[in-house]
Amino acid sequence: MTLQLLKDRGVPLDRQRFHWRELAPPPISKVDCDAWTRVRIILMNGLESEAVRFSHAAARLYGGLQPTLAVLRRIEQHQQTLVNWLLPADHTPLETTIGYEQVAIEVTAALALEEPDPYLAAMYRFGLLEDFDHLYRFAALMDRIDGKDANAILQGYTDILPGRPTSIEHRHPLDDLRRPYERHRAELLSKLHAMTLVAAEHQTHDFYMAIGPMFADPTARQLYAEIASIEEQHVTHYETLVDPSESILEKWLLHEACEAYNYWSCAEYETDMRIKAIWERMLDYELGHVQHVAALLENIERRDAGEVLDVALREPVSYEPHREFIREVLRREVHLGSAGPILVRRDQEPERTLQYRSIVNAKDQPSNIVAAGWSWRPGGELATPSSGNGRHHEPPGVRVRKASS
Amino acid sequence: MKPTQEPRRPTHVTRPGANHTGITLHPDLVAEMIEGTHEFGPTSRGGIEQLIAARDRAARDSEPAATMPPTRHLPAERLPVLDQLGARLAFERTGVRLYQALIGKLDTYDAFPGGPSRADLELLRDQERDHLLLAEELILDLGGDPTVVTPCANLQATATRGICEVVVDPRTNVIECLEAIVIAELADHESWDQLGHAVGLLGAPAVEQRVRDAERIEDEHARKVRGWLAAAAAELAARPPH
Numbered sequence: 001m002t003l004q005l006l007k008d009r010g011v012p013l014d015r016q017r018f019h020w021r022e023l024a025p026p027p028i029s030k031v032d033c034d035a036w037t038r039v040r041i042i043l044m045n046g047l048e049s050e051a052v053r054f055s056h057a058a059a060r061l062y063g064g065l066q067p068t069l070a071v072l073r074r075i076e077q078h079q080q081t082l083v084n085w086l087l088p089a090d091h092t093p094l095e096t097t098i099g100y101e102q103v104a105i106e107v108t109a110a111l112a113l114e115e116p117d118p119y120l121a122a123m124y125r126f127g128l129l130e131d132f133d134h135l136y137r138f139a140a141l142m143d144r145i146d147g148k149d150a151n152a153i154l155q156g157y158t159d160i161l162p163g164r165p166t167s168i169e170h171r172h173p174l175d176d177l178r179r180p181y182e183r184h185r186a187e188l189l190s191k192l193h194a195m196t197l198v199a200a201e202h203q204t205h206d207f208y209m210a211i212g213p214m215f216a217d218p219t220a221r222q223l224y225a226e227i228a229s230i231e232e233q234h235v236t237h238y239e240t241l242v243d244p245s246e247s248i249l250e251k252w253l254l255h256e257a258c259e260a261y262n263y264w265s266c267a268e269y270e271t272d273m274r275i276k277a278i279w280e281r282m283l284d285y286e287l288g289h290v291q292h293v294a295a296l297l298e299n300i301e302r303r304d305a306g307e308v309l310d311v312a313l314r315e316p317v318s319y320e321p322h323r324e325f326i327r328e329v330l331r332r333e334v335h336l337g338s339a340g341p342i343l344v345r346r347d348q349e350p351e352r353t354l355q356y357r358s359i360v361n362a363k364d365q366p367s368n369i370v371a372a373g374w375s376w377r378p379g380g381e382l383a384t385p386s387s388g389n390g391r392h393h394e395p396p397g398v399r400v401r402k403a404s405s
Numbered sequence: 406m407k408p409t410q411e412p413r414r415p416t417h418v419t420r421p422g423a424n425h426t427g428i429t430l431h432p433d434l435v436a437e438m439i440e441g442t443h444e445f446g447p448t449s450r451g452g453i454e455q456l457i458a459a460r461d462r463a464a465r466d467s468e469p470a471a472t473m474p475p476t477r478h479l480p481a482e483r484l485p486v487l488d489q490l491g492a493r494l495a496f497e498r499t500g501v502r503l504y505q506a507l508i509g510k511l512d513t514y515d516a517f518p519g520g521p522s523r524a525d526l527e528l529l530r531d532q533e534r535d536h537l538l539l540a541e542e543l544i545l546d547l548g549g550d551p552t553v554v555t556p557c558a559n560l561q562a563t564a565t566r567g568i569c570e571v572v573v574d575p576r577t578n579v580i581e582c583l584e585a586i587v588i589a590e591l592a593d594h595e596s597w598d599q600l601g602h603a604v605g606l607l608g609a610p611a612v613e614q615r616v617r618d619a620e621r622i623e624d625e626h627a628r629k630v631r632g633w634l635a636a637a638a639a640e641l642a643a644r645p646p647h
Contacts, residue, residue, distance in 0.1 A: 030559065147500075148562070378552045
């Protein structure tokens with residue numbers, strides 16, 4: 001079970017074609033699908049959206065690459081469409097939001113566990129606790145506005161608990177800048193992990209910016225504004241972990257490798273055979289992209305692509321619950337803040353961050369308003385039996401372990 | 406907890422304002438647009454039938470949007486009732502949130518003659534909660550899981566998605582919210598009635614009686630909301646906007 005990025009040649013570019021019916025395939029079922037399938041769809045939409053974003057930025061800076069960027073970018077845009085259109089129309093924007101946060105939590109946890117560089121792993125755990133809190137706030141919003149239980153989307157794989165409170169995640173921009181890995185020293189896996197999280201967080205930011213104004217409730221609108229601001233911080237947090245001295249072609253090659261790595265992981269874990277076939281097809285397309293960009297690197301920069309993609313990938317990203325790992329991180333690291341690239345105790349945060357936080361929190365703290373006194377329980381807080389009824393409404397067979405007081 | 410500020414007077418949204426959407430405001434522009442359609446006609450032939458045919462083709466390739474959970478231990482004839490009970494549970498839960506929001510509106514906007522009092526709305530909210538708990542209890546009695554989003558629950562949530570958005574929108578007043586809530590109440594009463602028929606087919610008279618009791622209360626809800634809307638119409642007619 002390995003992925004040989006340069007040896008597995010994939011599908012050549014001239015055979016990578018789509019028609020409209022393929023690009024709008026039958027969607028998954030919101031309630032019948034396994035939550036991990038939705039997680040993979042959302043993540044891969046993020047990877048493809050990053051591919052298109054990166055390609056446009058590169059085209060604006062490197063005129064000579066514009067023709068070849070345009071050809072690959074068209075394919076990536078169609079790949080993104082095919083993947084994202086797998087989501088069904090009966091997902092409300094808030095239900096999709098819950099899915100996005102499940103992606104942020106579970107994928108970040110999986111990468112933090114596998115990350116060989118201790119500094120990068122610490123940064124992933126830092127971001128993880130913040131997205132973990134976002135899920136809790138959005139779940140409270142869903143219960144209190146729509147009367148819906150977010151666990152219908154999460155399917156019990158991910159806890160709904162407070163993390164590092166969103167209201168204290170707001171930091172001065174300079175305290176979101178991190179120390180990048182060094183391109184000659186970092187392992188390939190570290191580079192792919194960082195790139196994956198940049199993509200996931202960037203699409204989350206863009207999604208919240210698109211749907212936030214669709215809500216009527218004033219606190220919902222503020223909550224999306226607040227959490228979108230944190231997602232912007234997270235894009236900065238993760239993108240500054242990437243070595244900015246990588247050449248444009250090196251970055252491009254890593255982008256294609258990252259997509260291949262993630263499609264491969266999706267295919268390895270997918271239980272829905274129709275969706276698995278899509279992941280396998282997209283993997284073959286991405287391997288074709290890797291070949292194309294590797295040739296550009298060799299022809300233009302006179303560099304061997306094997307020095308960038310220097311090892312075979314042996315383990316896919318795991319799609320399984322990380323409940324215990326996340327709770328342990330929560331217990332140990334929830335008190336952390338940052339001072340520039342260094343993680344510090346919250347009482348050591350720089351004055352600039354404290355000032356910034358006091359400004360944005362001056363009037364309202366929507367993330368605190370929405371979840372005031374709220375704890376998740378099956379079916380939402382209204383499902384609690386009234387006093388004197390005495391009947392438990394946990395489903396048959398569920399045993400709830402009471403926390404010791 | 407009631408807010409301390411003075412309530413706002415109900416706003417006549419039907420007063421003359423700044424609506425820009427009609428063609429009569431811009432007759433010259435519209436004439437130019439119509440002229441344009443004469444010069445630049447459609448580029449493909451046919452009509453709506455092609456859209457309908459595309460839906461037909463997609464429907465033939467589609468799986469159901471939702472099914473019930475695997476339930477080996479349950480008799481199959483209970484599933485339609487559990488599906489509908491799941492829908493009532495979800496709908497009533499949203500109903501409680503609707504009335505909580507509407508009570509908030511009543512604190513913001515003054516009451517109107519013949520309209521609901523705070524106590525009226527609190528009663529309806531509490532009855533929605535009672536029905537939520539009833540649905541939960543009946544699902545458990547029938548061996549189901551009250552946390553399941555059943556196919557009918559999912560369908561009704563999609564069909565009524567906009568009602569909640571109207572009621573939590575700070576720009577809408579009590580009367581506008583009642584216009585939205587009457588849709589929910591009429592649908593809710595109809596659904597309890599259908600559930601009563603389904604339970605009757607199951608041959609469970611004690612359960613049917615409890616469902617019918619809820620159906621009668623929901624009928625009363627719909628009547629009350631329609632009455633408040635009639636009073637609002639009379640109020641607006643008696644005091645037309647300037």
